[in-house]
Amino acid sequence: MATFIARRLIQTVVILFLLSILVFSIMHLLPGDPVAIMLGDQASVEEINRLRSELGLDRPVPVQYLDWLFGLFRGDLGRSIVYNEDVADLVRTRLPVSLHIGLSAFVLAVAVGVPAGIFAALKRGSWIDSLITVLANAGIAVPVFWLAILGIYLFSLKLGWLPVQGYTSPFEDFGQSLRQSLMPVVFLSLITLAQLARQTRSAMLEVLRQDYIRTARAKGLKESRVIVGHALRNALIPVVTLLGLSLAHVVGGSVFIEQVFNLPGMGRLMVQSIFGKDYIVVQSLVLIIATVVALCNLAVDIAYGLIDPRIRQSRSM
Amino acid sequence: MAVREADVRLAVSAEQLPVRKSGLRRFVKAFFSRPVVLVCVAVLAVAVVTAIFAHLIAPYDPNDQNLAESLKQPSAEHWLGTDMLGRDVLSRVVYGTRISLAVGFVVVFIAGVLGMSLGLLSGYVGGWVDTVLMRVMDAMIAVPMIVLAMALGAVLGGGIVNVILSLGIAIVPTYARLMRGQVLAVKHSDFVVAGTLIGASALRNMLVHVFPNCVSPLIVLMTMNLGTAILAEAGLSFLGLGIDPPDPSWGSMVNDGYRYLLSNPLISLAPGVAIMAVVLSCNIIGDALRDALDPRLRN
Numbered sequence: 001m002a003t004f005i006a007r008r009l010i011q012t013v014v015i016l017f018l019l020s021i022l023v024f025s026i027m028h029l030l031p032g033d034p035v036a037i038m039l040g041d042q043a044s045v046e047e048i049n050r051l052r053s054e055l056g057l058d059r060p061v062p063v064q065y066l067d068w069l070f071g072l073f074r075g076d077l078g079r080s081i082v083y084n085e086d087v088a089d090l091v092r093t094r095l096p097v098s099l100h101i102g103l104s105a106f107v108l109a110v111a112v113g114v115p116a117g118i119f120a121a122l123k124r125g126s127w128i129d130s131l132i133t134v135l136a137n138a139g140i141a142v143p144v145f146w147l148a149i150l151g152i153y154l155f156s157l158k159l160g161w162l163p164v165q166g167y168t169s170p171f172e173d174f175g176q177s178l179r180q181s182l183m184p185v186v187f188l189s190l191i192t193l194a195q196l197a198r199q200t201r202s203a204m205l206e207v208l209r210q211d212y213i214r215t216a217r218a219k220g221l222k223e224s225r226v227i228v229g230h231a232l233r234n235a236l237i238p239v240v241t242l243l244g245l246s247l248a249h250v251v252g253g254s255v256f257i258e259q260v261f262n263l264p265g266m267g268r269l270m271v272q273s274i275f276g277k278d279y280i281v282v283q284s285l286v287l288i289i290a291t292v293v294a295l296c297n298l299a300v301d302i303a304y305g306l307i308d309p310r311i312r313q314s315r316s317m
Numbered sequence: 318m319a320v321r322e323a324d325v326r327l328a329v330s331a332e333q334l335p336v337r338k339s340g341l342r343r344f345v346k347a348f349f350s351r352p353v354v355l356v357c358v359a360v361l362a363v364a365v366v367t368a369i370f371a372h373l374i375a376p377y378d379p380n381d382q383n384l385a386e387s388l389k390q391p392s393a394e395h396w397l398g399t400d401m402l403g404r405d406v407l408s409r410v411v412y413g414t415r416i417s418l419a420v421g422f423v424v425v426f427i428a429g430v431l432g433m434s435l436g437l438l439s440g441y442v443g444g445w446v447d448t449v450l451m452r453v454m455d456a457m458i459a460v461p462m463i464v465l466a467m468a469l470g471a472v473l474g475g476g477i478v479n480v481i482l483s484l485g486i487a488i489v490p491t492y493a494r495l496m497r498g499q500v501l502a503v504k505h506s507d508f509v510v511a512g513t514l515i516g517a518s519a520l521r522n523m524l525v526h527v528f529p530n531c532v533s534p535l536i537v538l539m540t541m542n543l544g545t546a547i548l549a550e551a552g553l554s555f556l557g558l559g560i561d562p563p564d565p566s567w568g569s570m571v572n573d574g575y576r577y578l579l580s581n582p583l584i585s586l587a588p589g590v591a592i593m594a595v596v597l598s599c600n601i602i603g604d605a606l607r608d609a610l611d612p613r614l615r616n
Contacts, residue, residue, distance in 0.1 A: 011455075018456040026472055141597035143548055145555050146571050146589030149578065153586075157579050252461035256552060260575075270464070271556055274471040286468045290460045297459070 004305050012298045019290050020072075024065050027283045068283075077284040082276035087284050090269060095288075097167060098254055098265035101181060105188035106250045113193035114239060117200025121235075122227070124205065132197060139194025145256040148187045152260070155183060165262040180261075188257045192246045200239050207235040233307075240304050244297035251293055347609035354605040357598035364595050368414040375408035379565045388581050400573060400584045409565035410587050416566045417547050417595065420481055424546040427485040429539050432492025437531075439493065440500025441523050451497065454490040462487045462545075463552060470558050480559050484549050488542060495538060499531035506530075537607040544599035551592050567592050 052058050059067075071078070077087035120132040156164040163180050170177040207213065208231055216226045255267030262268075266285060273281040349355055367374055376396075383403035391398045397406035439450040457465065469483035503509060504527065512522040553559035554568030562569065567588035574584030 014452065015456050015459055018452055019459055022453070022456055023468065026468060137600060138593070138597060141544060141548075141593050141600055143551050143555075143568070143571070143589060143592050143596075145552065145568075146585070146592065149571060149575055149585050150589070153578050153582055248458075248461040252463040255463060255467070256555065259556060270467065271558070274467060274558060279471065282468055282471050286460060286464060289464055290456075293461065294459045 001305065005302055008298055008301050008305075012294050016287075016291055016294055019294075020069060020287055021065070023283055023286050023290075024068065027279050028061055028064070072284070072287070077288075078280040080273070080278050080281045082273060082278045082281070087281050090281070091266070091285075091288060094264055094266050094269050096169070097263055098251075098258070098267065100170065101184050101188060101257065101263065101265065102250050102254050104181065104185045105254075106192065106247055108185060109189040109192035109196055109246065109250070110243070112189075113196030114200045114236075116193075117197040117239075118204050118232070118235070120197065120201045121204030121208065129201075133201070136194040136197040136201075139190055140198070142191070144187060144191055144253045145260055147190065148183065148257060148260040151183050151187055167261075167263045184257045184261045184263060188250060188253050191253060192249050195249070196239065196242065196246060199242050200235065203238045204231065204235040207231050210234075237304070237307060240300060240307060244293075244300040247296045247300075248293050251289060344609050348605050350609075351605065353601060357601045357605075360594055360598040361602065364414055364418060364598075367411055368418045371412045371415050375405075375411040377405040377408040379404060379409040379412040380563045381405070388577060390581070391583065397583050397587050398581055400570075400581070401577060406570075406584055406587055409570060410567070410591055413565045413567040413570060413588060413591065414595075416477065416560055416564065417550060417592070420477065420484070420550040421543045421547040423481050424484045424488065424550075425539050425542050427481065428488040428542070428546075429492055429535065431485070432489040433496045433528075433532075433535060435489070436493040436496025436498075437500055437523055437528060440497040441504065441519070441527060447497070450493070454493050457487070457490045458494075463549060466549060466553060467556075467558060470553060475558060475561050477560055477564075480550060480553055484546055484553075487549075488546065491542070492535060492538065495535060496531060499534060500527055503527055503530050533610045534607075537603055537610065540606055541600055541603035544596035544603070547592065547596055547599070551588075 049058075068078070075088055077091065079086055080090060083090060116132050116136075120129045120136075123129050152164055155162045162183055166180050168177040168180055170181075213226060213231055216230050217223070221229075254265065255271065257263070258265040258267040259271060266289065270282060270285045270289075272278075273285065381404060383399075386395075386399050386403040387401050389395055389399040389403075395405050395407065397410065400406055400409070435450060435454075439447045460468075465487040466483040469486060470479060473479035473483060509522060509526050512526045513519075517525070550559055551566065551568030551571070554566040555572045557569070557572065559568060560566040570588040571585045574581065574586075577584055
């Protein structure tokens with residue numbers, strides 16, 4: 001088990017390292033001069049050159065990369081041009097917001113989506129199964145930002161039940177935080193919820209067809225024992241592998257949710273930085289987001305290794 | 318002697334020869350077994366026709382501003398009302414089909430061709446080429462697709478070509494990994510080894526023998542990714558990072574209408590319905606395709 005964890009850890013580090021090179025290359029080697037764009041059309045050549053050497057952009061690219069990389073380890077993520085703050089400070093205030101909404105949405109998606117899928121599989125062919133399947137199919141086709149806007153239209157503007165925008169930390173005012181975060185969390189979770197319901201249902205159906213389920217029933221086991229002890233454990237294995245992917249989807253969706261509900265999170269920061277041509281921030285943000293996702297994937301893989309003994313013994317790819 | 322030949326032909330045809338006419342008929346029957354699939358194919362067909370003949374179908378020019386007529390409610394003249402610049406919402410939704418479908422198809426095509434080539438190369442050649450390529454793909458998958466597309470878009474800029482490039486590149490890893498997995502499963506089959514033995518070059522072996530046997534899961538993936546690509550383009554346009562205004566994209570229309578939600582909800586809501594209809598159809602068609610191509614169901 002320990003070797004398995006160590007192997008996955010090393011793989012994650014390698015991937016993140018490759019990603020840092022990738023992100024840096026994208027930002028620096030694609031066409032377009034970021035400094036000229038930053039200063040606008042009216043800037044003179046001297047101004048452009050001055051800013052370029054100030055930012056250290058006239059040094060050779062590998063030197064810039066190593067400087068950025070070692071800066072990251074020191075906690076120096078660069079400085080934002082738009083906000084005139086250190087990126088690290090910006091991230092410190094915004095990451096908890098994104099984590100709050102994102103993790104809540106993820107937990108909700110798993111807590112509702114997986115049981116829904118299991119239920120649909122068990123009641124296959126019934127109206128409940130049809131309903132859940134239709135809702136799940138609709139759920140993955142709907143654009144999350146549109147659904148959020150529809151929600152605002154119904155629940156805030158027409159019914160007046162919930163506030164339109166705004167964010168309060170749950171530690172400051174739990175009631176207000178709950179009212180403000182209800183729609184963002186629910187809408188952010190819906191697509192992942194639908195995906196998990198679909199995948200769980202098909203995994204469960206696949207497992208229920210197997211011979212060992214028939215054997216368990218023939219042995220005379222109670223149906224609940226068959227489902228929980230045999231079917232569920234095996235059906236959940238492919239679902240667990242999907243949890244990592246689902247988390248990435250939640251992170252992606254949070255960009256839109258934060259935009260619609262005006263939440264001061266990482267996604268919103270990224271959008272604003274892109275509009276402000278703040279490439280240094282974008283660079284660091286992409287890497288941070290990817291690191292968070294990669295670490296969560298690592299946790300999921302380790303959990304997967306704990307559940308399925310076959311994985312622990314197989315060679316890594 | 319004749320019997321033996323027939324047996325051999327039967328055995329080979331069951332496994333590896335290209336699909337014959339009876340196979341096609343079987344596939345069509347399996348594909349349309351659920352009536353909803355027919356509806357979805359119809360919806361997609363309508364969308365394609367609308368995109369191609371938008372200039373004939375739309376009642377007005379989508380970019381025709383008329384500030385005197387701004388924010389009008391639905392009426393006989395403007396079935397879905399007008400937006401804040403007096404442009405006809407229905408016409409904009411109709412023209413939006415063009416952009417959404419064009420971006421969707423081209424993105425899936427580019428990502429598919431690129432991803433499949435990389436996966437084919439990586440799986441067939443193996444060794445350090447495989448390791449390096451797959452590690453790079455893993456690194457790209459570590460970033461959520463939208464975030465990667467946004468980062469690429471940040472550097473490339475807006476506009477339809479850059480949106481297509483950003484999305485295409487962001488989706489490539491999925492195809493590459495799937496293709497590679499398929500190739501690895503097929504690589505050691507007898508017919509591939511036989512190909513090498515009779516002197517086929519690596520390229521010919523890859524294209525003629527390995528590729529056709531790997532391609533069906535990828536076709537399913539491409540169909541479902543059409544929906545994903547359309548959603549992603551709408552998302553990027555919604556954020557303002559996609560198609561340049563004033564061209565109508567469904568996503569940017571949703572963004573435009575956000576401020577006028579109380580008075581004119583249709584500006585935001587109508588394009589969303591269009592997105593949902595097309596994406597849902599793609600997904601259901603993709604599901605039906607996968608079930609129809611499932612080799613287990615062939616027995």
